[in-house]
Amino acid sequence: MTNPVRIPSDVDREDRLVANLTGRQLGIFTAAGLLLYGVWSLTHTVLPIPVFAVLALPVAAGAVVLALGHRDGLSLDKLLLAALRQRLTPRRQTAALHPTKAVPTWLRAHATADSTEEIGGLELPVAGVEPSGTAEAGVVDLGEDGLAVVAVASTVNFALRTPAEQENLVTAFGRYLHSLTASAQLLVRTQRLELSGHIGELRDHAPRLPHPALEQAALEHADYLTQxxxxxxxxxxxxxxxxxxPWHPASPTTSVRWWARRRPTRAPEATGSGRRAVESRLVRRLSEAVELLGSVGITLTPLDAGQATTVLATACNPHTPPPPADLAGPDEVITTPRSGEFAEEGSWA
Structure with missing residues (x-):
């Protein structure tokens, strides 16, 4: 702690190589320069320099905007590539990665219009979320990349601590980082705060308070939160x-030779005893994290399958409300409700 080093909040920021430019930006400028130089070499005998400068100005300006521009935290070249991928991807997608089966004849007879639009497969990084067999945490199936668990971490105030306490916090966090044997990610996300439930509870409990002044204060606080x-x-x-x-733990050889590492495939160990072994390793790592981080006041709360699904859903579409907790999953069979379950609503005879 004698020589503190300031770490930027964006730990994924690209390294600056030359003239405060990243390798990606240098590549864009180099490609644009080589293109303009090649065109000039072919046309300098027939085009005057002013005419070539006028024709080259839009290309140079486009390269500058593409390399230096940003929108919503992303560079414009990445947004352009994403737009091209979105344009080339079929607009209609199904959960099956390779939809090759034809539409049944009996279903085609009820179609209102013929559509020749291409149908593509919806490739998602998550194959499913299931409850763990050894703990209450929900296990996220990442397909070929293995399994994962998600836990909510509380925070501690670092700025108000004394230098000795700050050093203890950094030491404890470093001890946890040194204990890691596989991938871990700390994700700080911002989400909308919904106070309607809290406001409703305030208004419901206000009449039951022991003093009229407390009731008035509770109602005023509810009005303030509403405003x-x-x-x-x-x-x-x-x-x-x-x-x-991962499905297969990395050996020392594969961890050193990272350039020769191959992406793991779903082997038979991905189900049955192999899956239980991976889940047990995750549970053990989660217990170690709870113990090591709990010593400095950080509380870890594992998310169950429903809560983990809600987190993934809100991450994909943060502007929509989370799905109901009792909503059936895509792989679950929907059966007829029990007798009398919807009798009051008159939904069933």
Whole structure:
């Protein structure tokens, strides 16, 4: 702690190589320069320099905007590549990665219009979320990349601590980082804060308070929260710890020769005893994280299958409300409700 080093908040920021430019930006400028030089070499005998400068100006300006421009935290070249991939991807996608089966004849007879639009497969990084057989945590199936668990981490105030306490916090966190044997991710995400439930509880409990002044204060606080939610965009931050365990643990040789590492495939060990072994390693790592981080006041709360599904759903589409907890999964069989379950609503005879 004698020589502190300032670490940027964006730990994924690209390295600056030359003239405060990243390798990606240098590549764009180099490609644009070589293109303009090649065109000039072919046309300098027939085009005057002013005419070539006018024709080359849009290309140079486009390269500058493409290399230096940013929008929503992404560079414009990445946004352009994403737009091209989105344009080339079929607009209609199914959960099957390779939809080769034809539409049944009996279903085609009820179609209102013929469509020759191409159908593509929806490739998602998550194959499913299932409850763990050895713990209450939900296990996220990442397909070929293994399994993962998600836990919510509380925060501690670092700025208000004394230098000795800050050193103890850094030492404890470093001790946890040194104990890692596989991939781990600390994710800080911002999400909208919904106060309608809290406001409703305040209004419901206000009449039962022991003094009229307390009731009036509770109602005024509820009115203040309502006005605050209408006038400002309320946000809150959530810290998530994601632990991932591959199907095949990396050996010292494969960890050193990272350039020769091949992506693991779904072997027979991915089911049955192999899956239980991976889950047990995840549970053990989660227990170690709870113990090591709990010593400095950080509480880890594992997410069950429903909560982990909600986190993934809100990450994919943060502007929509989370799905209901009792919503059936895509692989679950929907059966007829029990007798009398919807009798009050008149949904069933």
């Amino acid at each position: 605050l939610g209408q006038s400002t965009d309320l946000l809150r931050r959530q810290v998530l710890l994601v632990l991932r365990e």
